[in-house]
Amino acid sequence: MSWGIDNLPYGVFSLPGQEPRVGVRYGDKVLDLTAALHDEVFAAPSLNPFMARGRAAWRDTRALIQEKLTSDLSVVERHLIPLAQVELHMPVEVADYVDFYCSLEHASNVGRMFRPDAEPLMPNWRHLPVGYHGRSGTVVVSGTPVRRPQGQLGAGVFGPCRKLDVEAELGFVVGVPTEMGTPAGEFEDHVFGVTLVNDWSARDIQSWEYRPLGPFLAKSFATSVSPWVTPLEALPRIPGRAQDPEPLPYLRRKADWGLDIAVEILLNGEVVARPPYAEMYWTPDQMLAHLTVNGAALRTGDLFASGTISGPERGQRGSFIELTWNGTDPIKLGSGETRTFLEDGDTVTIRATAGDVTLGEVSGTVAQALDVTQGA
Ligand SMILES: O=C(O)/C=C/C(=O)CC(=O)CC(=O)O
Numbered sequence: 001m002s003w004g005i006d007n008l009p010y011g012v013f014s015l016p017g018q019e020p021r022v023g024v025r026y027g028d029k030v031l032d033l034t035a036a037l038h039d040e041v042f043a044a045p046s047l048n049p050f051m052a053r054g055r056a057a058w059r060d061t062r063a064l065i066q067e068k069l070t071s072d073l074s075v076v077e078r079h080l081i082p083l084a085q086v087e088l089h090m091p092v093e094v095a096d097y098v099d100f101y102c103s104l105e106h107a108s109n110v111g112r113m114f115r116p117d118a119e120p121l122m123p124n125w126r127h128l129p130v131g132y133h134g135r136s137g138t139v140v141v142s143g144t145p146v147r148r149p150q151g152q153l154g155a156g157v158f159g160p161c162r163k164l165d166v167e168a169e170l171g172f173v174v175g176v177p178t179e180m181g182t183p184a185g186e187f188e189d190h191v192f193g194v195t196l197v198n199d200w201s202a203r204d205i206q207s208w209e210y211r212p213l214g215p216f217l218a219k220s221f222a223t224s225v226s227p228w229v230t231p232l233e234a235l236p237r238i239p240g241r242a243q244d245p246e247p248l249p250y251l252r253r254k255a256d257w258g259l260d261i262a263v264e265i266l267l268n269g270e271v272v273a274r275p276p277y278a279e280m281y282w283t284p285d286q287m288l289a290h291l292t293v294n295g296a297a298l299r300t301g302d303l304f305a306s307g308t309i310s311g312p313e314r315g316q317r318g319s320f321i322e323l324t325w326n327g328t329d330p331i332k333l334g335s336g337e338t339r340t341f342l343e344d345g346d347t348v349t350i351r352a353t354a355g356d357v358t359l360g361e362v363s364g365t366v367a368q369a370l371d372v373t374q375g376a
């Protein structure tokens, strides 16, 4: 069965008229953990208090849930609630949100389009995982409509974004904080699990505003995440991609943190790209090491995303700016329509699997921009 005993992602659900609380997905049901495990940590409306307990608690809890769902199934069966009866919420109260830029292919493609007269990769790119600080207050759960942003599209030009795009990414959720001044230790001592992320991007706003400090309003209007957080333990690991030059000692890999995750992007139900996470250049342990090397503190609920997942093939690109080469080469849909960037009413779904483990999906529908008269 999919969503089986080796999967068991955590999320936050509610029944009509009740407060949100933590559950685990099993098949087409959600196990009410407050009731099944008699532990009030799961009565919270986010995973944060549970995630703060740390790695030993994460491991023991997962083992206990697996035991309850197999040998003690008759005891906990009454706490399994059909998904059709529940509403799913933001799984995590996001503290700080950071987005990296870890795909060599994505960085090269975007570099070619945004900086056609320069080298596609900046000189720092192979030496450190480049990132920027995003906006945690507009991280929303799958299903939340995304209003087309408006803003400056060039000198003296204001209006609704005309180049609305998505970025298919993985997000890593921090459970255990660090003290300010002290870099993070082992990856699995801090990171609880993985979500799917759609980093909605307004390419026309971005290309005008981003120099020299990076994306600002082009990416802060909405970032969507999947309702399920998959524990690290559920994910098969592979060696990371070879790196040249060898990174500085603080960035050197001590364990295999490559992830063999197959991602799909769907536009209005049709698959338009299949980005392979296994191709990412910088691995998540390297992102965490870099994020904290200067002494920046981690907090429970921090979310750091991988950056757009793009592979070497055209059909593996994780954004429409790449798939359509900045709108110059539209993609053809099964309906006979073509698309460059997103139109109002379009629904984008990103879903992913790692072997038998599914990470679920993150979905969002584009709503029309506000009336723009005030800026005209
Ligand atoms: O090359 C640039 O100027 C920026 C490209 C991006 O859109 C960055 C971004 O959001 C990071 C990523 O998703 O890989």
Ligand SMILES: [Ca+2]
Binding pocket: 099, 100, 167, 169, 199, 307, 308
């Ligand atoms: Ca991004």
Ligand SMILES: [Mg+2]
Binding pocket: 134, 198, 199, 200, 219, 220, 221, 222, 223
């Ligand atoms: Mg964003």
